[in-house]
Amino acid sequence: RFDKKSLGVALVGLGSYSRGQLAPGLLETEHCHLAGIVTGTPAKAESWSKKYNIDKENIYNYENFDQIASNKNIDIVYVVLPNAMHADFCIRAAKAGKHVICEKPMAISVAECDAIIAACNKANVKLSVGYRLQSEPYTLEVKRIVREKVFGELRYVSADAGYNSRGNPDQWRLNYALSGGGALMNMGVYAIQSAIYGSGQNPTSVSAQEFSTRPEYFKDTDEAIAAQFEFPSGAVGNIFTSHNANVNRLYSAFDKGWVELNPANNYGPLSGRRSDGEIIKFPHKRQQSLQMDDFAKHILTGSLNRAPGEMGKRDMIIVEAIYESIKKNGVKID
Ligand code: NDP
Known part of the structure; x- marks a missing residue:
């Protein structure tokens, strides 16, 4: 599954951090790229699709998100939602067989962190926190x-x-x-x-x-x-x-x-x-590009996961x- 050099990333939640840092950062990465989006706002789906040339088949909302499991263009799901939504979407991403980046703070309790870690281990996918x-x-x-x-x-x-x-x-x-x-x-x-x-x-x-x-x-x-x-x-x-x-x-x-x-x-x-x-x-290099490339390299080559x-x-x-x-x-x- 990972015999390719650049992994596809889907951003979940197209707020200010996704818009201002992560999407631009994914234009500067070597080992991963913006492949998909998950949003509850149809107007953003439209504008992001044009701006970043994202195919309709790689666009999801919060309800049909789990269908991402069958999308071969997406290797990594990056959860950039309000903190209390991190655990739910990280666990769903893991169940869909996708590697996970979870924004900071990882969740809103230790129990939720445990649940995310367990879901990723069970699905045999890699997990990192957005500690740029x-x-x-x-x-x-x-x-x-x-x-x-x-x-x-x-x-x-x-x-x-x-x-x-x-x-x-x-x-x-x-x-x-x-x-x-x-x-x-x-x-x-x-x-x-x-x-x-x-x-x-x-x-x-x-x-x-x-x-x-x-x-x-x-x-x-x-x-x-x-x-x-x-x-x-x-x-x-x-x-x-x-x-x-x-x-x-x-x-x-x-x-x-x-x-x-x-x-x-x-x-x-x-x-x-x-x-x-x-x-x-x-x-100076964009921190988010360095961070996402490090995680992609971890997946591709087994190099250090800097923020597990x-x-x-x-x-x-x-x-x-x-x-x-x-x-x-x-x-x-x-
Ligand atoms: P925003 O409020 O700008 O964006 C959050 C997005 O989440 C919304 O635009 C929306 O996207 C989606 N969303 C879904 N449900 C809700 C809801 N009930 N209320 C609000 N938004 C909702 O937040 P940020 O982008 O600033 O932060 C998102 C996460 O990223 C947080 O966990 C934060 O801590 C982290 N962060 C990390 C930074 C870092 O340096 N590592 C910097 C900034 C933030 P849509 O319309 O697409 O559905």
């Missing part, structure tokens, strides 16, 4: 510095990810039933990711606090959260995520120096510097621990 930064060169350089102990032992990591949300109060991100949570579900997963690759360790316990300044706008979802992590080595982490502040930074402090990405989470180019005066600099489902589940375990800690003030992570 796992394929991004500045991020990979931070990982190298941590791994090779360029500045010695890590003592402290600080990771911030947030923006000031002032848009439509009816957007799904502010609706708990569709988002599963606020800043933490949306931007917090970047801060969690940063704290983990910026330290090279998974946290073993967390203590978290929630802050609210505009309850009339954030009726249903968390506005800002700070959390402190304890790592196995004894190092400490501090994350902050917000729908009310533009924060975008990773800072790792070691015995003999530090490394910083600022910005650390946006579509790039990112910017990095080190305590020894070295500037971190790489040519287990990673999305790990982060959701931490998200749940943070919410629990806010309620209980300090909760152990198993």
Whole structure:
């Protein structure tokens, strides 16, 4: 089935991320291409079909989506729907025998992550989470510095990810039933990711606090959260995520120096510097193209899956621990 060089991708949910990043990104990939779309909006089916030259046979809606099983043009289904819809469509994609990319956050609970992973294992298809930064060169350089102990032992990591949300109060991100949570579900997963690759360790316990300044706008979802992590080595982490502040930074402090990405989470180019005066600099490539090509290569050649489902589940375990800690003030992570 995979004796071809470029895999066909179907995007599910043609919102701003699919339109602004993933579809343009699929014009710049080498190992995969935009082959199909799944949308609940007939006008988008029409306009995307023209713009990207997509045959009618490769266009689905949410009701007839399961028929994608018999479509040989589609190898990968990329779920780009509101968070609470990820699990359902990832599981249906796996049952249809398609490899799956699931946008972040992977789902809205650990139980849903488990169900997605189980469905993909059962169907023998590959699964990754849309963590574009796992394929991004500045991020990979931070990982190298941590791994090779360029500045010695890590003592402290600080990771911030947030923006000031002032848009439509009816957007799904502010609706708990569709988002599963606020800043933490949306931007917090970047801060969690940063704290983990910026330290090279998974946290073993967390203590978290929630802050609210505009309850009339954030009726249903968390506005800002700070959390402190304890790592196995004894190092400490501090994350902050917000729908009310533009924060975008990773800072790792070691015995003999530090490394910083600022910005650390946006579509790039990112910017990095080190305590020894070295500037971190790489040519800019669209992160989403790098990410999707990495996953296609994983399928085609067995190369590393940079953002497997287990990673999305790990982060959701931490998200749940943070919410629990806010309620209980300090909760152990198993
Ligand atoms: P949008 O609101 O812009 O788009 C979501 C799309 O989902 C809609 O346009 C619609 O597409 C479809 N949809 C189906 N049912 C619903 C519903 N009940 N309410 C709203 N939309 C619905 O969201 P984004 O594109 O910004 O985000 C989608 C996912 O991608 C999220 O999980 C988000 O976290 C993730 N994301 C990841 C980013 C990253 O950098 N990795 C960046 C941005 C988002 P249609 O009309 O085709 O049916």
